[in-house]
Every structure is written in C-alpha cells, then in structure tokens.
Amino acid sequence: MSQQIQLGDITIDVERKPIKNIHLSVYPPAGRVRIAAPERMELATIRVFAIAKLDWIKAQQRRMRAQEREAPREYLERESHYVWGQRYLLHVQERTAPPSVSLSPTQLLLSVRPGTAEAQRQAILERWYREQLRAAVTSLIAKWEPMMGVKVQRIFVQRMKTRWGSCTPSTGSIRLNTELAKKPRECLEYVVVHELTHLIEPSHNRRFISLMDQFMPHWQAYRAQLNALPVRHETWVD
Numbered sequence: 001m002s003q004q005i006q007l008g009d010i011t012i013d014v015e016r017k018p019i020k021n022i023h024l025s026v027y028p029p030a031g032r033v034r035i036a037a038p039e040r041m042e043l044a045t046i047r048v049f050a051i052a053k054l055d056w057i058k059a060q061q062r063r064m065r066a067q068e069r070e071a072p073r074e075y076l077e078r079e080s081h082y083v084w085g086q087r088y089l090l091h092v093q094e095r096t097a098p099p100s101v102s103l104s105p106t107q108l109l110l111s112v113r114p115g116t117a118e119a120q121r122q123a124i125l126e127r128w129y130r131e132q133l134r135a136a137v138t139s140l141i142a143k144w145e146p147m148m149g150v151k152v153q154r155i156f157v158q159r160m161k162t163r164w165g166s167c168t169p170s171t172g173s174i175r176l177n178t179e180l181a182k183k184p185r186e187c188l189e190y191v192v193v194h195e196l197t198h199l200i201e202p203s204h205n206r207r208f209i210s211l212m213d214q215f216m217p218h219w220q221a222y223r224a225q226l227n228a229l230p231v232r233h234e235t236w237v238d
Contacts, residue, residue, distance in 0.1 A: 005035075005047050010057065012050055014043070021203075022046065024053055027162050031061030063227065075121035081108045083132070085184030092121070101128040126178065130157050133181040133188075140192045148215060150199040164226065165191045167198035183229055190222035 005012040012033045023036040037046050050057075073079060079090045088108040100111045101124065112121060134157045141152050153172030160166075160177040167174045174195040180188045193216045201208040212219045 003043060005043070005050055007047075007050060007054060010054075010061075014046055016041075022049055024050070024057070025162075026057055026060040026064070031057075031064045033057055033061075073122070075110070075118050075125065081125075082182040083108065083129075084181070085187075099124045101125060126159070129181040130178050133157050133176065133178055136181070136185070136188060137176055137192060140189055141196070144193060144196055144215075148193075148196055148200070150196050152196070152199070165195045167195040167202075169199050169202045172199065183226060186222055187226040187229075190216065190219050190226065193219065 002016075003014040005014060010033060012035055014035050014037055016039045017036050019036060019038055022038065022041065025034045025036075026032070027034065035046060035050060073081070075090065075092070077090065077092050081088050081090050083103060088103065089106060091104075091107045091109050093109065093111045094114045094116070095111060096113060097111065099113065099116070100109075102109045102111075108125075110121060110125060112124065116124075134155070137155060137157065141155070145151060151172060152174060154174075156173065156175040157178055158175060159179075160175065163177065164180060165174060165176045174192075176188075176191065176195070180191060194212065197208060197211050197215065201211055216222070
C-alpha cells in the first residue's frame, strides 16, 4: 500500500513492506523522497520520523540538483571518456576482427567491425568497464577482508542509477556500480570499504561511522570527492 506525506513543498512517498525498520531514501536527479516502513507502523509515527530528517532531506536534494551531469555519449571519434578518473579521447578503429578495447597514454581505443551501431559500441565499452571494475574490486576485497575480519560471498558489478554500491549482510553479497571504473581509484576503495563495513554494521549509525573512521580515517574526503564528480547522463523515470 502506498501513501504520501506532505511537508511544505516536499512530497514523501510511503511504501509499506514486511520489514522491521524504517528506511529513508532520496533519489536523483530531482531528489524524489521515499520512505519504506513496516506494515503496521502508524502514518503519524512515520511523519514524525520524516520531520526529524527534514534538514537531511533538503541537503540531499540540494546536492543532487546541483551535481554536474555528463553530456550524453555518442561513441564517436575524439569523444571524451574517463577511466579511473583520467580523461581519454575515444579513437574508433573499424576492422574485420572481434571487437576490443584498450588504453594508450591519451586514447581509449575501441576496435569494432565496420558499420557497428552506436548501441553496440556502447555495449562493448560497458562490458569492458565491468571487466576493469571487477578486476579492481577483487583485488581490493582480497586486501580489506583480512584487515576488517569480514568475508564477501558474492560480488555483483552492474549499472546502478541511484547509488554507488549496496550490501546485503544476510547473504554476504555486495553490488557495485560500473560507473566507478570511471572515477579515481581511491573513490572505488572508499565505496568497497563502505560496503564491507555493512557486513559488520548494517545501518548508518554511530557504530558504522566509528568503524569507517577506524578502517579509513579519510573516508569522508573520498566521499566528498566522489559526490562532487559529474554523474552519468540518464533518462530518469519516476
């Protein structure tokens, strides 16, 4: 069952779920607000919770509306693309051979068969980005698991619209956004540590912050750096 709460000019969608705790989310690009609440929780209680979080909601909305967005990509010659935070110019080479992607000091080299359409070029590059990210994440998890005393059971690398990563502590699985392969490596490492910390503490509470401070003392600077970078152009459907 879906309901709504109105706080001034902010509309909050409330969705009832078979869960124990209340969850608040603010979604890009415009800052749509959603609360997932236990099925039997009174709407008045949810409203009080939303009012207590109003300053945070407004701050998230301001950040999302101000964040720079990349121009749509067409996968054409000399178009700008990013790999691990560095800018490369796309060089498209047509040849009768299986497609491939590689890097030179200044260029992202995309080799495709003659007549390859834009959508296919995009798919080839996105597959390459997933491969780069998976290799980097595997290495980082091997580094951080013994340091944090956790164990990851499964890693999912996928396109995500609303977050950089997520964790399901009950299954020991983490999900990471393929867009992280375009961001500086220290930003990826921050997200990996963030998600691994959720294997210890599922909530973003004081214990979680304390653990992040312990494992990665400068994590807030990395988070700010990541959130200041342009995000992918998307066609959003609310």
